[in-house]
Amino acid sequence: xxxxxxxxxxxxxxxxxxxxxxxxxxxxxxxxxxxxxxxxxxxxxxxxxxxxxxxxxxxxxxxxxxxxxxxxxxxxxxxxxxxxxxxx
Amino acid sequence: xxxxxxxxxxxxxxxxxxxxxxxxxxxxxxxxxxxxxxxxxxxxxxxxxxxxxxxxxxxxxxxxxxxxxxxxxxxxxxxxxxxxxxxx
DNA sequence: ACACGTTACGCGGAACGTAAGAATT
DNA sequence: AATTCTTACGTTCCGCGTAACGTGT
Numbered sequence: 378x379x380x381x382x383x384x385x386x387x388x389x390x391x392x393x394x395x396x397x398x399x400x401x402x403x404x405x406x407x408x409x410x411x412x413x414x415x416x417x418x419x420x421x422x423x424x425x426x427x428x429x430x431x432x433x434x435x436x437x438x439x440x441x442x443x444x445x446x447x448x449x450x451x452x453x454x455x456x457x458x459x460x461x462x463x464x465x
Numbered sequence: 466x467x468x469x470x471x472x473x474x475x476x477x478x479x480x481x482x483x484x485x486x487x488x489x490x491x492x493x494x495x496x497x498x499x500x501x502x503x504x505x506x507x508x509x510x511x512x513x514x515x516x517x518x519x520x521x522x523x524x525x526x527x528x529x530x531x532x533x534x535x536x537x538x539x540x541x542x543x544x545x546x547x548x549x550x551x552x553x
Numbered sequence: 554a555c556a557c558g559t560t561a562c563g564c565g566g567a568a569c570g571t572a573a574g575a576a577t578t
Numbered sequence: 579a580a581t582t583c584t585t586a587c588g589t590t591c592c593g594c595g596t597a598a599c600g601t602g603t
Contacts, residue, residue, distance in 0.1 A: 429557045437550040444543035455532035462525040517577045517582045
């Protein structure tokens with residue numbers, strides 16, 4: 378589970394569409410698909426129910442989405458606070 | 466800033482010694498040193514005052530240490546909760 | 554048949570280990 | 579001089595993009 382993967386995951390969850398999420402993230406569809414799969418493999422969980430017509434979160438996906446938002450926000454905050462201490 | 470780097474950082478902070486931290490992490494000294502440097506470059510901050518005799522946290526390092534603990538714990542919790550929803 | 558997600562595959566960059574170098578005490 | 583961190587360098591692994599393929603409607 379990496380920060381980049383969490384960002385990818387949130388994008389797909391919000392767009393409910395790999396293609397749109399990929400464009401929004403400035404990556405290609407395959408790259409995005411692979412990273413989501415890597416995340417699913419890592420967590421031993423399926424995060425989305427895919428079909429050419431719809432992409433919806435599984436229950437596990439819903440749970441991860443909550444945590445992903447918190448983690449990404451907290452990471453951002455960590456960066457800011459660390460840097461605000463002083464450039465050195 | 467990646468989770469692996471945060472783990473490395475916490476180990477060095479706790480050991481106050483690159484060599485011991487490296488052994489504890491099952492990586493070599495140089496790899497650890499490089500990753501800490503990469504993290505420092507990424508954050509534009511110096512995290513440790515190094516000398517052959519002592520390795521101590523800078524103020525910025527102290528701040529990061531707090532956040533690192535929270536982030537790693539929260540990530541661990543996310544894993545657990547996601548997996549507890551169901552293997553699928 | 555079309556739209557969309559997934560494999561297949563080759564490339565470039567990042568992480569690691571071994572070996573050699575610098576620095577403080 | 580010894581211990582410890584760092585730089586140099588070659589190798590391996592991982593993420594990415596292009597192209598080809600599968601799948602459901």
